Amino acid sequence: MRSLIVKIGLLLVMPFPAWAHTIVVAPGTKVATIKQAIALAKNGDTIRVEKGTYISLNTIVDKELTILGQNQPVLDARFQEEVLTITARHVKLDGFIIKNSRTGSMRDFAGIRLSNVEFVTISNNTLVNNFFGIYLSNCKHIQVLHNRITGSNNIENSGNGIHLWKCKEILLNGNYVTRHRDGIYFEFAKKCLIENNFSEKNIRYGLHFMFSDDDTYRHNTFKNNGSGVSVMYTRRIAMLDNTFIENWGSSIYGVLLKEITDARIEGNHFIRNTTGIYMENSDRITVTHNDFISNGWAMRVLASCNKDHFTQNNYKGNSFDVTTNGTLKEIYFNDNYWDKYEGYDLNKDGTGDIPYRPISLYAQIIEQNPQSVMLMRSFIVNLIDKVERAIPSITPESVKDEKPRMKPWKR
Amino acid sequence: MKTLNIFILVLCCLIAACSHAPDPIRYGQDACTHCKMTIMDKRFAAELITAKGKVFKFDAAECMAGFLKENPAIAEDVKSVFLVNDFSRPGQFADARKSFFLRDSSLSSPMGGNLAAFLSLPAAEAAKKDKSAEVYDWSMLLSKNK
Numbered sequence: 369m370r371s372l373i374v375k376i377g378l379l380l381v382m383p384f385p386a387w388a389h390t391i392v393v394a395p396g397t398k399v400a401t402i403k404q405a406i407a408l409a410k411n412g413d414t415i416r417v418e419k420g421t422y423i424s425l426n427t428i429v430d431k432e433l434t435i436l437g438q439n440q441p442v443l444d445a446r447f448q449e450e451v452l453t454i455t456a457r458h459v460k461l462d463g464f465i466i467k468n469s470r471t472g473s474m475r476d477f478a479g480i481r482l483s484n485v486e487f488v489t490i491s492n493n494t495l496v497n498n499f500f501g502i503y504l505s506n507c508k509h510i511q512v513l514h515n516r517i518t519g520s521n522n523i524e525n526s527g528n529g530i531h532l533w534k535c536k537e538i539l540l541n542g543n544y545v546t547r548h549r550d551g552i553y554f555e556f557a558k559k560c561l562i563e564n565n566f567s568e569k570n571i572r573y574g575l576h577f578m579f580s581d582d583d584t585y586r587h588n589t590f591k592n593n594g595s596g597v598s599v600m601y602t603r604r605i606a607m608l609d610n611t612f613i614e615n616w617g618s619s620i621y622g623v624l625l626k627e628i629t630d631a632r633i634e635g636n637h638f639i640r641n642t643t644g645i646y647m648e649n650s651d652r653i654t655v656t657h658n659d660f661i662s663n664g665w666a667m668r669v670l671a672s673c674n675k676d677h678f679t680q681n682n683y684k685g686n687s688f689d690v691t692t693n694g695t696l697k698e699i700y701f702n703d704n705y706w707d708k709y710e711g712y713d714l715n716k717d718g719t720g721d722i723p724y725r726p727i728s729l730y731a732q733i734i735e736q737n738p739q740s741v742m743l744m745r746s747f748i749v750n751l752i753d754k755v756e757r758a759i760p761s762i763t764p765e766s767v768k769d770e771k772p773r774m775k776p777w778k779r
Numbered sequence: 780m781k782t783l784n785i786f787i788l789v790l791c792c793l794i795a796a797c798s799h800a801p802d803p804i805r806y807g808q809d810a811c812t813h814c815k816m817t818i819m820d821k822r823f824a825a826e827l828i829t830a831k832g833k834v835f836k837f838d839a840a841e842c843m844a845g846f847l848k849e850n851p852a853i854a855e856d857v858k859s860v861f862l863v864n865d866f867s868r869p870g871q872f873a874d875a876r877k878s879f880f881l882r883d884s885s886l887s888s889p890m891g892g893n894l895a896a897f898l899s900l901p902a903a904e905a906a907k908k909d910k911s912a913e914v915y916d917w918s919m920l921l922s923k924n925k
Contacts, residue, residue, distance in 0.1 A: 523807040619810040
């Protein structure tokens, strides 16, 4: 509901005064660069840029303008500067190819930079080979829609695709980000909505939160990144209906949670990740209605976690359902479907009659001694797991699903 | 004879494994021991080698300080080696005990500590941008973290 209000608020922000003029920029004419056009324009005007390639060395947009690219004109910074900086409110930038910003270790050069502004829309642009793609610093009420952002995939020259620093109430919808450091990075960004984005093959994370509270991300796909999504030092994040797929490798996760509280993880798909969810120092997290399919570890819940609830999830084809590194307290499992459950349902109520213990002895051994992974799927491991399930002696007694489902939840 | 060669080879490997030399950080691949993030930024990375030769890698000095707060025995061990990347020479290690640490809001270090290491005090002072920026030495940095 809150996110809906934010959305409506964002829709109401573009003024369209009746006295507005249109300035046309085309190569070889009197107005051959956007810089000239901005100098000529007044607040409320429209700049239409015809097809062509324009050199743009940190063009500053300091008036309330609508800047429209016709047939994708190219703005090129030739690796010398930033491409475009927006410092005015109520700017709309649509339909450009923005490429080749400068890279450098001392300053964060960007393709499009928004600095201290409100009510700006950045839509339908293609960003290629920029250090940072779209960089929002200290902004409010911004929409970033349907942009395609491709980085260099080079560790030294890769900033983040979409970077937010100290922002509030930002909408990111329908963007595609690849080959950057983090696809989308939120630092001190609050009350934002991230939906329908696709983030793949980024070096570090598909999406990354640091000190960012009250954000929602939903219907996004995070495929084959260094790790899918990392949420750190953050409160009240909602993670809804996302897909985390093929985030593979050592110390790589679908979702990495560290020191977060009061988060909701609902309706997500975790498919073929090394670890679906990794949780450390994370309290009051609810994980419901998710599918964990064919992961190495569906979840690694460290002993520093408290008061977390896992209900109505499906766990199918994972090498390990749950592991931990110590004694778990106040971790609750209920009504989940586990394909490894071997109990029975005599009263036919759809719920198994004996509890399921998701932490296997072998998983505990691997947690202590990673080399023992070579015994995976061996007869002796099956045997000790069967014995341990029958007479638990080492695995945490408290961690069990009292009401395991006999059939998977239908979504 | 062959078994002897293999034995010597294995022995050499074991001896090599015990050396106290710093282990180069594989940027983009190695994960930070403390925060689990992939180490990416050559300006801020750090490394710790314990007296027993165990290597821990960090993506930022603030992460190494945080790890030492949780492991005070390693922090107080004189045989521990603490290495930090020199901010003005990215990717080059310096001895943390002899370095100076600038906390300045303009430095966006990976874990939000806004902390960078410099070889010399003048270099750290010269890099100041914010009025409220502060410079610490290693022991001050660790005590700040307590």
